[in-house]
Amino acid sequence: MGGSSRMGILAPFAQSLRITHGGEGRLRLGYPEKAAECLGRALAVWPTPYQRERGPYLSRAAVAQLASEQPDEAATTALKALELAEATGSARVKREVALLGQRLTPFRNQPAPAALLDALAVPASSGS
Numbered sequence: 001m002g003g004s005s006r007m008g009i010l011a012p013f014a015q016s017l018r019i020t021h022g023g024e025g026r027l028r029l030g031y032p033e034k035a036a037e038c039l040g041r042a043l044a045v046w047p048t049p050y051q052r053e054r055g056p057y058l059s060r061a062a063v064a065q066l067a068s069e070q071p072d073e074a075a076t077t078a079l080k081a082l083e084l085a086e087a088t089g090s091a092r093v094k095r096e097v098a099l100l101g102q103r104l105t106p107f108r109n110q111p112a113p114a115a116l117l118d119a120l121a122v123p124a125s126s127g128s
Helices: 002-028 032-044 049-067 071-086 091-107 111-120
Strands: none
Touching: 002 032, 002 049, 032 049, 032 111, 049 071, 049 091, 071 091, 071 111
């Protein structure tokens, strides 16, 4: 009896995880648009009690969005990941977002990337 009620509670989380794994696979296979779509779909229905687990998938969705040439969306998603990482104390997600922020510096003149880079305190590049 305890196992079935526990599965009922975990079912939404398991469903979201299944979709995110599909998104990660698509990203690794070189299909960033499909990956961003899968990850976005999973994150839209992510169960509230599992917010700490949501952080890494937000940062991966941002990577997929940037690979899909969507820097504004990537920055917006990464900022959500950063805010969640700060709230949950996730150093790993902070590192992932910082790496993405470095890749977004060429887009600093756009509002969403600028907001993320300001939040990360990434200085403007001085060369090249």
